Amino acid sequence: MARYKHYDYNQTKMILLRFADQIQPGTFEYTLNHVVDTDLDLSVFESRYRNDVNGAPAYDPAILLKVVLFAYSRGITSSRKIAQACRENVIFMALSADSQPHHSTIAEFISRMDEVIAPLFTHVLMVCDGLNLIGREMFAIDGCKLPSNAAKEWSGTRAELNRKQAKIDRAVSRMLTAHQHDDRQDQPPEILAREQAQIEKLEKVSAKIKKHLATAPERLGQRGTPVKGNITDPDSANMKLIYRLDIDGYIADNQFRKRDPRFAESVTFNTAKAQRRKERGGQVAQRFIPADFDYDPLTETCRCPAGQPMWKRFKGLIDEQETISFQGYRQHCRDCSLKHQCLRRPNQQDGRQVSFALGERKPLSSFIEKMKQKIDSPMGRHIYSQRLGTVEPVFGNLESNKGLSRFTLRGKSKVNAQWLMYCMVHNLEKIATQGQQRH
Ligand code: SF4
Structure with a gap:
């Protein structure tokens, strides 16, 4: 018969842990801890607290900021999960000095970050600049689409929402009639309770739409025509590219690579696949x-x-x-x-x-033609190709590595704050990996 090593769940063992030793130099958490403690001016949080004479001591904003940014760097956005990590994960324990903030404290701290994010973001940028991480040669803006914390089915123009609300009200009245009929027929109580719950749910939805229609103004597009608004987050919208500022924009059309001689030799993924299939003697079907x-x-x-x-x-x-x-x-x-x-x-x-x-193909408007000429110019090609090394890696890092798949906050300013916190994480990572080499 096989023999196994002895073990005993009832034994005791003392494990000594010094939290400061868990934050090892060269790691992201070390940089985060250092920058928050020495470079950021956290006096911006002071005005939130009125407990200098009375009241319980608050959690230090430095602690909360560290655990939130560290959580974002690990793809954790839920306040409950951050609070849990502060109880169970040794790095979170070390960064929070084992103070174990409650999830509601963390949630409130994050939701109010829009009040203070601008100076904190700037301070981290200044640290980057001090370490020569900013080239100062080019300032570029690019965009990427990320889902907001609002469902599409809650979007619509006022006319559409009015129709939706009327439809729900009709459904409620039909269900009420059926419910009263079932009541008279002595239906089992669990069926009646289920019907009642459904009616209440629909009434809540109807009330939510009514409230939105009564309080939110009609949303108008650039041409002054009504556009869809969202009930859950009125600030969210289908993304439109608007250049209101005097920005030197480069907007490529989907044919620009075909016109660029530098890509003449390159083959797309599908073409390469078709070529490989041809080489293997297979049939390459032409699409209709x-x-x-x-x-x-x-x-x-x-x-x-x-x-x-x-x-x-x-x-x-x-x-x-x-x-x-x-x-x-x-x-x-x-x-x-x-x-x-x-x-x-x-x-x-x-x-x-x-x-x-339909009809004759119209020549493209002068704006589109002008943009094509701009993109196709040597300078346009040079500037546009810099995206690959400037902003695209930021989006790639935040979306793929940090798991930023959607915003968890609502409203433009809060979403902006959450985006900037993610960007701070990206910049702190740069400081952690590149800053030491340049210092
Ligand atoms: S569109 Fe017609 S030909 Fe094409 S896959 Fe569908 S059924 Fe077949």
Whole structure:
């Protein structure tokens, strides 16, 4: 019979731990601890506290700032999880000097960071500058899309929200009638309770929409027409690129690489895949092009190469060109024997889309043409290619490494504060990894 080493869960052992020793030089936490303690002016938090004579002592903002930024660097955004880490993770314990802040304290601290984030962010930048981490050659702005803490189904113009609210009210009244009928029929109490809960839930939704409609003003787009607003976070919106400031913008179109001779030799992922398949003697199927589809401009209907009808998806302007587009029905495309020639991916969920320009192709507006010329100029190409080494790594680091997949706060200023805290983490990492080499 096998023998195993002896162990005893009832034994005791004393493990000595000095928290300061857990914050090792050369690590992110060491840099964070050092910068917060020596470089940041935390007097910006002073006005929050009125306990100099009376009241319990508060958690030191330095402690809270350290644990929050460290948590962000580890992809943790939930206040409960940060509080849990402060009880269970030795680095969090060390950074918080084992003071174990409550999750509600952490949540409140984060939600009020918009009041103080600007000077703190600047101080970290100044530390970067002191370590020659800022080149001072170029100042570039770029954007990336990140989901807000607001669901899309809570978005709509006032007219759409009015319709939604009326629909919910009608559903509530129908359910109430059915509920009263069930009550008379002596339905089991659990069914009645479930119906009642559903009614209350819908009434709450209706009240939420009503409150929004009564308090929030109509949101207008650039042309003064109503645009969708969101009930949960009125500041959130579908992203639009607006250059209101005097910014030297570079906005590439999706063909700019094709026009750039530097990419003449390069092959896209799909082309390379097709080439490899050809080399192996396989068939490279050409995807059906719009000419392969049977579009009738009079009836505005379309049949695909398999002879199946398609539904009209869109008719309107795309890049200033009147366009009509159709899409195949999922159930047709899923079982279609031609899907390898038609769909981008044979297992894709949605049906094939195809678009047709209506009338003569219009020349692109002067703005688009001008931007193309600017992007295609030697200076434009040089500046645009710098994105790869300047701002793209920041987005990549924050989204992929730090797990910033969506904002957890609501409202423009709070979302901005959360974004800046993530950027502080990025800059502190730079100080931790590059700063020591340059110092
Ligand atoms: S994949 Fe869909 S759209 Fe394409 S030919 Fe088949 S049914 Fe028609």
